[in-house]
Amino acid sequence: MFAKLKEKLGSFKKKIGETIDQKAETKSSAEGVPQETSEKGGREPAKEKKKKKTGIVTKAKTLILEREIVLDENDLEEPLWDLEMALLESDVALPVAESIIDAIKEELVGVHRKIKADTTDIVETALRNALLSVMTKEMFDxxxxxxxxxxxxxxxxxxxxxxxxxxxxxxxxxxxxxxxxxxxxxxxxxxxxxxxxxxxxxxxxxxxxxxxxxxxxxxxxxxxxxxxxxxxxxxxxxxxxxxxxxxxxxxxxxxxxxxxxxxxxxxxxxxxxxxxxxxxxxxxxxxxxxxxxxxxxxxxxxxxxxxxxxxxxxxxxxxxxxxxxxxxxxxxxxxxxxxxxxxxxx
Missing domain, CATH: 3.40.50.300 (P-loop containing nucleotide triphosphate hydrolases)
Incomplete structure (x- = not known):
């Protein structure tokens, strides 16, 4: 069931995931790693230098991992356009497709995400929530x-x-x-x-x-x-x-x-x-x-x-x-x- 739509949603997840990863990589590269210096200005003993270098690198990596990125509409414009076309091709009515796109935007745009957060989970959760929002009208048993x-x-x-x-x-x-x-x-x-x-x-x-x-x-x-x-x-x-x-x-x-x-x-x-x-x-x-x-x-x-x-x-x-x-x-x-x-x- 639903093989075509499943494939198209998978493609959207991949595109958004790549966008998030690329933005995270760009930001991480821009951070750089602080250079180590001796407080006395002289040469440090090899053992101390190695220990200090290890500590600095670890700290820098920790800072990068803890940093966040924020997706804006420009990041999502092309993938969301592709998704809307995919939904229409899958017989989703136009106003419904637009509602799904709006719900995904609301969930992803402007929200802070950890750089190393699982992008698959982020995008799939947004997609799931958007789909459920249009499918649960006036439910009764x-x-x-x-x-x-x-x-x-x-x-x-x-x-x-x-x-x-x-x-x-x-x-x-x-x-x-x-x-x-x-x-x-x-x-x-x-x-x-x-x-x-x-x-x-x-x-x-x-x-x-x-x-x-x-x-x-x-x-x-x-x-x-x-x-x-x-x-x-x-x-x-x-x-x-x-x-x-x-x-x-x-x-x-x-x-x-x-x-x-x-x-x-x-x-x-x-x-x-x-x-x-x-x-x-x-x-x-x-x-x-x-x-x-x-x-x-x-x-x-x-x-x-x-x-x-x-x-x-x-x-x-x-x-x-x-x-x-x-x-x-x-x-x-x-x-x-x-x-x-x-x-x-x-």
Missing amino acids: FDEFIAGAPKPVNIAFVGVNGTGKTTTIAKVAARLRGNGHSVVIASGDTFRAGATEQIEKHAERLGVKLIKHQYGGDPAAVVYDAVQHATAQHRDVVLADTAGRLHTNVNLMDQLRKMCRVAPPDLVIFVDEAVAGNDAVERAREFNEVVPIGGNILTKVDMDSKGGAAISIAHVTGKPVLFLGIGQSYEDLKKFDAEWYVDQLF
């Missing part, structure tokens, strides 16, 4: 949310076609059942041929009740019936599938608004694939303007060589990434952990 919310919890899944939304619903259902919650799935995608059959197979495998209507029916009615069934049967969670749609499809977006009015969701989750990069981030932003989303799930993360979508999507939408799809099985749904994600980049 999905499992705690489900446990504490009034039942049934109605969750709607939205997104475009072909991003793994239906499979993700099945994975979430499996996770909820594994945590001891009862689940009802609403087959709200009455638009796409074969959609109900697809979600029905998952429901059968998982032993989950599926509420469905005929093809071409009103998805709002499907979700409403699912919530009513869950209430009557004391089920914990309703997971509502919806038709994949672009935000430009006026009819389908109106249909989504109606569904949210008829059966108001407690949480709207936007699902897209990590490999879509900036397109996924832009789609999340557009959906959020129509039906406010509460969280994001990115699929196909195991196939993503760039890694930019997960870095950007929380910052752009102001809503957290809840899970990452990292494989095909029901268990391949990883709870999002920003620290873990950043670890994969180093």
Whole structure:
């Protein structure tokens, strides 16, 4: 995962490290070593001279080691420009890339560093902190949310076609059942041929009740019936599938608004694939303007060589990434952990 971005971050670390080392070397060379002189002005005994020389050199080295350097913006200008370009090439959204650059500047510029400090640690810490600062927007724990919310919890899944939304619903259902919650799935995608059959197979495998209507029916009615069934049967969670749609499809977006009015969701989750990069981030932003989303799930993360979508999507939408799809099985749904994600980049 994220091989390309990992390589580019490594290149940035190396460049900044070389800049720090070069500046430290220049300053150390400028210090020089004090010349030894005899207090009496005459020649000292060889033994005393050697002893004194050793002491002077040791003291000089100690002074150099303890001295500090201060990085300024000129030192970082070229490496930061290269990093910003690398982030953009890795599908990090422009405002997010700029925020990362600003955070790195704030941490490195004007800060005193020991000449012999480990430059790798200095730069990596700054990078990590900058990445985490844009990835931890409005974080909340999905499992705690489900446990504490009034039942049934109605969750709607939205997104475009072909991003793994239906499979993700099945994975979430499996996770909820594994945590001891009862689940009802609403087959709200009455638009796409074969959609109900697809979600029905998952429901059968998982032993989950599926509420469905005929093809071409009103998805709002499907979700409403699912919530009513869950209430009557004391089920914990309703997971509502919806038709994949672009935000430009006026009819389908109106249909989504109606569904949210008829059966108001407690949480709207936007699902897209990590490999879509900036397109996924832009789609999340557009959906959020129509039906406010509460969280994001990115699929196909195991196939993503760039890694930019997960870095950007929380910052752009102001809503957290809840899970990452990292494989095909029901268990391949990883709870999002920003620290873990950043670890994969180093």
